[in-house]
Amino acid sequence: xxxxxxxxxxxxxxxxxxxxxxxxxxxxxxxxxxxxxxxxxxxxxxxxxxxxxxxxxxxxxxxxxxxxxxxxxxxxxxxxxxxxxxxxxxxxxxxxxxxxxxxxxxxxxxxxxxxxxxxxxxxxxxxxxxxxxxxxxxxxxxxxxxxxxxxxxxxxxxxxxxxxxxxxxxxxxxxxxxxxxxxxxxxxxxxxxxxxxxxxxxxxxxxxxxxxxxxxxxxxxxxxxxxxxxxxxxxxxxxxxxxxxxxxxxxxxxxxxxxxxxxxxxxxxxxxxxxxxxxxxxxxxxxxxxxxxxxxxxxxxxxxxxxxxxxxxxxxxxxxxxxxxxxxxxxxxxxxxxxxxxxxxxxxxxxxxxxxxxxxxxxxxxxxxxxxxxxxxxxxxxxxxxxxxxxxxxxxxxxxxxxxxxxxxxxxxxxxxxxxxxxxxxxxxxxxxxxxxxxxxxxxxxxxxxxxxxxxxxxxxxxxxxxxxxxxxxxxxxxxxxxxxxxxxxxxxxxxxxxxxxxxxxxxxxxxxxxxxxxxxxxxxxxxxxxxxxxxxxxxxxxxxxxxxxxxxxxxxxxxxxxxx
Numbered sequence: 001x002x003x004x005x006x007x008x009x010x011x012x013x014x015x016x017x018x019x020x021x022x023x024x025x026x027x028x029x030x031x032x033x034x035x036x037x038x039x040x041x042x043x044x045x046x047x048x049x050x051x052x053x054x055x056x057x058x059x060x061x062x063x064x065x066x067x068x069x070x071x072x073x074x075x076x077x078x079x080x081x082x083x084x085x086x087x088x089x090x091x092x093x094x095x096x097x098x099x100x101x102x103x104x105x106x107x108x109x110x111x112x113x114x115x116x117x118x119x120x121x122x123x124x125x126x127x128x129x130x131x132x133x134x135x136x137x138x139x140x141x142x143x144x145x146x147x148x149x150x151x152x153x154x155x156x157x158x159x160x161x162x163x164x165x166x167x168x169x170x171x172x173x174x175x176x177x178x179x180x181x182x183x184x185x186x187x188x189x190x191x192x193x194x195x196x197x198x199x200x201x202x203x204x205x206x207x208x209x210x211x212x213x214x215x216x217x218x219x220x221x222x223x224x225x226x227x228x229x230x231x232x233x234x235x236x237x238x239x240x241x242x243x244x245x246x247x248x249x250x251x252x253x254x255x256x257x258x259x260x261x262x263x264x265x266x267x268x269x270x271x272x273x274x275x276x277x278x279x280x281x282x283x284x285x286x287x288x289x290x291x292x293x294x295x296x297x298x299x300x301x302x303x304x305x306x307x308x309x310x311x312x313x314x315x316x317x318x319x320x321x322x323x324x325x326x327x328x329x330x331x332x333x334x335x336x337x338x339x340x341x342x343x344x345x346x347x348x349x350x351x352x353x354x355x356x357x358x359x360x361x362x363x364x365x366x367x368x369x370x371x372x373x374x375x376x377x378x379x380x381x382x383x384x385x386x387x388x389x390x391x392x393x394x395x396x397x398x399x400x401x402x403x404x405x406x407x408x409x410x411x412x413x414x415x416x417x418x419x420x421x422x423x424x425x426x427x428x429x430x431x432x433x434x435x436x437x438x439x440x441x442x443x444x445x446x447x448x449x450x451x452x453x454x455x456x457x458x459x460x461x462x463x464x465x466x467x468x469x470x471x472x473x474x475x476x477x478x479x480x481x482x483x484x485x486x487x488x489x490x491x492x493x494x495x496x497x498x499x500x501x502x503x504x505x506x507x508x509x510x511x512x513x514x515x516x517x518x519x520x521x522x523x524x525x526x527x528x529x530x531x532x533x534x535x536x537x538x539x540x541x542x543x544x545x546x547x548x549x550x551x552x553x554x555x556x557x558x559x560x561x562x563x564x565x
Contacts, residue, residue: 007446062093098201224419
């Protein structure tokens with residue numbers, strides 16, 4: 001990369017423009033942290049703590065057990081867990097055994113899970129006990145051979161572990177009892193019997209996959225992003241360089257971002273393990289619970305998304321909690337409003353900056369300097385060894401500074417391609433450049449700005465939602481003739497999902513009917529929050545529905561509802 005890039009001049013002097021990256025497996029960092037800090041607390045989970053030595057030992061046990069199930073190098077293993085110790089143990093155990101992790105959202109419906117398991121051809125899945133009925137139905141339709149079942153109670157301290165089954169029964173209206181069988185394996189039994197020895201697998205970091213991370217696609221079907229050990233290691237070392245004030249063995253990282261999302265996986269879990277930080281695991285976001293944990297556990301680093309910070313600063317009792325331990329927060333997944341940034345910094349005394357990334361880039365490519373010059377509304381500067389250009393859409397021709405075009409990135413964190421999808425890979429990757437589909441521009445100082453997201457993608461509460469996927473479900477409803485799904489402005493989620501519906505002549509359906517139908521077939525965050533029934537939808541002369549027109553109409557309607565002061 002050229003040494004004259006505009007952005008280097010605005011790096012704090014502590015951040016190098018280029019890094020010598022480790023060419024070793026990602027899981028080696030856990031072994032190193034366990035060796036250097038064996039008795040240091042690695043994980044905190046609702047009162048239960050594990051040291052780095054305990055975490056490493058259990059990951060080795062898990063690797064041993066996977067190999068006893070005849071797992072071969074390159075075999076895919078799905079993890080369908082919230083943030084809990086088992087999510088970290090199984091992740092590193094899979095990598096040690098030579099497997100490829102397939103992160104799977106626990107909110108997925110059977111339909112979504114079946115697609116991902118079939119497409120990835122996962123042989124094993126690690127899941128919560130309450131998900132066993134869903135997983136078992138999918139197992140019958142795919143090549144899934146084994147399910148390893150665990151429960152939240154497995155890592156709760158006494159007496160919470162005894163009380164939790166009663167809470168589970170009340171919350172989920174089910175009593176879970178899982179028994180060992182040839183294709184069902186109980187986590188507690190594994191940890192009691194498996195040896196902490198495994199057959200080491202020779203890994204080529206630049207060629208061997210560590211992760212198959214699914215991301216939405218314009219076709220409506222998620223694509224498997226192939227990330228190597230080297231991709232993830234490189235982004236991790238970039239993260240360390242950017243957070244140069246973080247101290248090895250001393251930080252406490254708050255894990256609210258889910259590890260099944262690549263952002264939480266890199267900036268919280270993998271970063272925490274490499275730094276030998278204490279990681280505070282939270283299985284779901286509840287503002288009051290998060291405030292209590294910050295007050296008591298004193299996290300120093302808190303990567304998050306705007307909706308998380310908004311949820312906290314709007315909590316009525318926030319002033320009752322001491323948040324002063326927080327030193328640095330990197331916000332991603334959606335634009336960070338200035339008032340949110342300023343209010344959160346006032347409450348904590350720490351720094352909150354905006355960054356940018358994609359699943360295809362492991363994920364981070366840009367961020368504002370945490371302890372340097374940041375610009376509100378900007379996604380910041382490219383990270384070390386990350387080259388960026390703005391090109392005219394559909395071409396490789398670079399535009400002038402300040403001119404809007406498509407953002408393209410190149411660097412060691414860029415994926416090797418899409419799983420079993422050469423056509424999409426060829427469209428997105430050209431000569432090492434990944435064409436993001438996001439529209440933006442660069443200013444004269446090398447700071448970048450996103451002006452429009454990928455053409456149709458909706459980002460609601462930090463989740464990426466592709467309209468086509470929701471539309472395909474709606475089209476299966478017998479009363480629907482046409483539909484269009486768009487993202488409309490929402491003060492809390494940034495955007496929310498709205499469906500415009502045209503019913504078949506003589507057919508009827510209510511908002512409640514469609515809501516129930518969608519909830520049966522989509523993860524909760526993808527379900528439309530609003531519906532509007534119309535006689536027809538705006539289209540081009542060739543019949544293509546004009547989503548942008550629908551969004552513009554919605555924005556205009558919302559503006560008209562706001563009375564002038």
